Amino acid sequence: MPEARFLRIRGVVQGVGFRPFVFRLAAAHGITGWVRNGAEGVEIHAEADALEDFVRALQAETPPAARIASFEMTAVPALGCERFEILESTGEEHPTVRISPDLPICAACLAELFDPGDRRYGYPYINCTDCGPRYTIVLGLPYDRPRTTMQPWPLCADCAREYGDPLDRRFHAQPVACPACGPEYFLQMGEERWGSGEAIPQAARLLREGHIVAVKGLGGYHLAADARNGDAVAALRERKVRKEKPFAVMAKDLGVARDLIDLTPEAEELLAGIARPIVLAPCRADLPSGIAPDNPDLGVMLPYTPVHHLLFAAGAPDVLVMTSANRSNEPLAYRDEEAFERLAGIADAFLVGERPIARRVDDSVVRAGCLGPAVLRRARGLAPGAVAKLPLTRPVLAVGADLKNTVTLVVEGEAFVSQHIGDLQQYEAFQAFQETVRDLTAMYEVDWDQTLVMHDLHPQYASTTYALGLPAAETRAVQHHRAHIACVLAERGAFDERVLGVAYDGTGYGDGDDDKGSIWGGEFFVGSIRGGFERVAHLRGALLPGGDAAARHPVQSAAGFLAQIEGLPDLTAPPFGFPPRYLQARELIAKNVRTFPTTSVGRLFDTAAALLGFTREVTFEGQAAIWLEHLARTAQAEDPLLFPFDAENRELDFRPALTELVEARRRGEDRSTLARAFHRGLARGLVEAILTLTGIHGLETVVLSGGVFQNEMLLGDLTRELAKTPLRLWTNREVPPNDEGISLGQAAMAVEP
Ligand code: ZN
Ligand code: ZN
Ligand code: FE
Numbered sequence: 001m002p003e004a005r006f007l008r009i010r011g012v013v014q015g016v017g018f019r020p021f022v023f024r025l026a027a028a029h030g031i032t033g034w035v036r037n038g039a040e041g042v043e044i045h046a047e048a049d050a051l052e053d054f055v056r057a058l059q060a061e062t063p064p065a066a067r068i069a070s071f072e073m074t075a076v077p078a079l080g081c082e083r084f085e086i087l088e089s090t091g092e093e094h095p096t097v098r099i100s101p102d103l104p105i106c107a108a109c110l111a112e113l114f115d116p117g118d119r120r121y122g123y124p125y126i127n128c129t130d131c132g133p134r135y136t137i138v139l140g141l142p143y144d145r146p147r148t149t150m151q152p153w154p155l156c157a158d159c160a161r162e163y164g165d166p167l168d169r170r171f172h173a174q175p176v177a178c179p180a181c182g183p184e185y186f187l188q189m190g191e192e193r194w195g196s197g198e199a200i201p202q203a204a205r206l207l208r209e210g211h212i213v214a215v216k217g218l219g220g221y222h223l224a225a226d227a228r229n230g231d232a233v234a235a236l237r238e239r240k241v242r243k244e245k246p247f248a249v250m251a252k253d254l255g256v257a258r259d260l261i262d263l264t265p266e267a268e269e270l271l272a273g274i275a276r277p278i279v280l281a282p283c284r285a286d287l288p289s290g291i292a293p294d295n296p297d298l299g300v301m302l303p304y305t306p307v308h309h310l311l312f313a314a315g316a317p318d319v320l321v322m323t324s325a326n327r328s329n330e331p332l333a334y335r336d337e338e339a340f341e342r343l344a345g346i347a348d349a350f351l352v353g354e355r356p357i358a359r360r361v362d363d364s365v366v367r368a369g370c371l372g373p374a375v376l377r378r379a380r381g382l383a384p385g386a387v388a389k390l391p392l393t394r395p396v397l398a399v400g401a402d403l404k405n406t407v408t409l410v411v412e413g414e415a416f417v418s419q420h421i422g423d424l425q426q427y428e429a430f431q432a433f434q435e436t437v438r439d440l441t442a443m444y445e446v447d448w449d450q451t452l453v454m455h456d457l458h459p460q461y462a463s464t465t466y467a468l469g470l471p472a473a474e475t476r477a478v479q480h481h482r483a484h485i486a487c488v489l490a491e492r493g494a495f496d497e498r499v500l501g502v503a504y505d506g507t508g509y510g511d512g513d514d515d516k517g518s519i520w521g522g523e524f525f526v527g528s529i530r531g532g533f534e535r536v537a538h539l540r541g542a543l544l545p546g547g548d549a550a551a552r553h554p555v556q557s558a559a560g561f562l563a564q565i566e567g568l569p570d571l572t573a574p575p576f577g578f579p580p581r582y583l584q585a586r587e588l589i590a591k592n593v594r595t596f597p598t599t600s601v602g603r604l605f606d607t608a609a610a611l612l613g614f615t616r617e618v619t620f621e622g623q624a625a626i627w628l629e630h631l632a633r634t635a636q637a638e639d640p641l642l643f644p645f646d647a648e649n650r651e652l653d654f655r656p657a658l659t660e661l662v663e664a665r666r667r668g669e670d671r672s673t674l675a676r677a678f679h680r681g682l683a684r685g686l687v688e689a690i691l692t693l694t695g696i697h698g699l700e701t702v703v704l705s706g707g708v709f710q711n712e713m714l715l716g717d718l719t720r721e722l723a724k725t726p727l728r729l730w731t732n733r734e735v736p737p738n739d740e741g742i743s744l745g746q747a748a749m750a751v752e753p
């Protein structure tokens with residue numbers, strides 16, 4: 001008798017061509033048996049005289065988008081199977097089987113796309129099991145064509161044959177289509193309309209001529225324009241009402257991308273990787289200043305849909321601004337009518353694909369950081385992959401924070417983090433948030449009677465109010481910065497690990513005994529997910545006149561932090577030149593009106609930025625801190641400013657550093673050198689605090705999270721200093737350290753002691 005094994009493979013193994021891959025492998029190794037999608041992943045029954053090679057190949061040669069989380073194998077009696085089969089979906093699959101993120105067009109499809117002899121030559125919806133849309137077309141689970149937005153296009157005989165042939169590359173590729181049976185693209189410009197064949201070349205011509213074209217992609221529309229054409233870029237900025245937030249660009253190919261940004265091998269790997277994100281790196285090209293005003297970095301991505309490749313091949317400019325199609329801070333437009341309406345005054349023409357988009361998904365943003373790849377926005381190509389396995393049996397929905405919102409749904413212990421949704425103060429983003437909650441909970445058939453809902457402690461957050469109105473069994477609040485620390489530990493499956501957690505960010509609602517409701521953002525915790533986190537130290541307290549609104553005006557934060565500095569000169573005079581708002585903020589403090597206690601490191605960065613010249617209003621979150629980091633890059637010297645850690649009061653003191661900053665600026669010292677000194681000093685002070693606190697509490701692991709740790713310079717300084725110690729440093733790997741990570745951290749805090 002042959003040997004037989006039953007295998008269960010969990011992870012991202014559905015919707016990524018795994019079953020046909022198993023089938024082809026079985027054929028190659030002379031294996032009989034079957035493969036099917038089971039409740040928890042892929043199940044295989046394999047029989048042969050020797051199975052080792054097959055089993056090894058199963059693990060080693062997986063399809064590009066598959067990710068194996070666990071691989072279980074048991075010996076079973078042989079059934080005497082005569083061939084290998086792909087069994088139909090039994091309908092018993094549990095809805096927890098994972099949906100894979102969207103994939104870029106694969107090499108095989110790309111070759112066919114440009115092969116005049118191929119029946120899909122030039123077809124903008126070409127795809128196969130190794131590539132194409134997933135999350136953006138799924139309407140329900142399990143993932144099968146009738147439950148996708150491809151449902152209106154019945155397969156022609158040729159496509160049906162490929163779809164049904166287990167040895168074909170398109171076997172069960174749900175979005176399979178061809179020019180004979182599938183959707184098409186058309187171009188609309190005013191009353192004029194160009195159909196398939198004409199649409200893309202005409203769009204490329206418009207882009208060459210400096211027009212702005214709305215291009216339908218995977219998770220929404222982009223606004224495209226020639227990135228080397230200053231007038232086109234300026235027009236786009238003006239029409240979009242986007243003052244300074246950088247635009248991302250799409251480079252025709254890797255060669256062009258290499259000319260645009262400094263690409264380390266790590267960055268290049270991210271750029272060309274399966275998620276095809278926007279990669280942030282120092283810009284080396286001479287592009288119009290309107291692309292990323294006042295910003296030495298540039299976000300670049302490569303083409304990832306057939307349409308992008310066709311556009312470049314049809315002669316579109318080799319670098320295109322590709323920015324999410326919205327006005328100002330609204331969420332990305334993804335429905336055709338919505339796009340026509342909202343983008344009417346922005347786009348000159350619309351390149352529209354007929355396939356509907358099931359849900360809005362932005363481009364992801366990553367950077368090759370000093371501690372490995374850092375995700376700054378987690379969306380297309382990454383969401384909604386399961387990022388963590390949590391020891392939770394009941395369903396948990398965590399609604400995140402109000403800024404950079406995401407939601408996390410935990411089903412049978414799998415934590416699915418949604419794509420980046422946005423800032424919930426915006427009406428449209430709040431709509432998108434509600435849509436996402438409905439979408440995720442419906443897709444995974446969440447039973448509200450069982451569900452635990454986690455939300456932020458901030459009573460005025462829109463997400464909090466919404467959470468409390470859900471028909472859930474139970475709701476629980478999690479303090480913002482504890483959630484930041486918990487999300488790092490959740491990613492690593494470390495639920496009992498006692499750590500020192502450092503949460504540095506902009507704002508979060510605090511729950512101190514004596515300062516409940518104050519604005520935190522420079523916190524040190526000791527503890528674990530299971531045992532809870534005790535706040536053991538923090539940035540020295542300051543005052544924040546105007547509360548959360550101060551985040552928009554660095555001079556307002558400065559008024560609060562500098563109120564503790566002795567002998568302060570008149571900062572409205574040169575070289576500081578603070579606007580009148582600064583004096584108004586000082587008045588608020590003097591009268592103790594709308595003034596809140598804060599420990600926010602984000603606001604400390606704003607203060608330093610204001611002292612070094614950033615005295616205007618910020619137009620996007622974190623702008624002043626990013627400006628300060630960039631200013632520091634050009635520095636020659638790097639003497640650290642002094643940030644002593646006061647072990648007795650357990651606080652990091654900013655007064656000596658700010659005093660020196662004021663004095664040095666008055667003496668006319670070089671601003672970039674001072675910006676560098678600020679970073680160095682802050683890192684050094686943090687290291688001192690870390691060494692003291694890990695010593696006192698006997699800890700070996702330090703966890704860093706919060707938006708401030710997106711600062712690559714601070715992280716670099718810190719890493720270098722800590723490398724000399726035996727301490728282990730953990731930061732986020734799967735979710736961003738900014739508030740996009742909060743929902744995962746909230747979900748993790750549902751784990752019982
Ligand atoms: Zn393909
Ligand atoms: Zn067809
Ligand atoms: Fe935060």
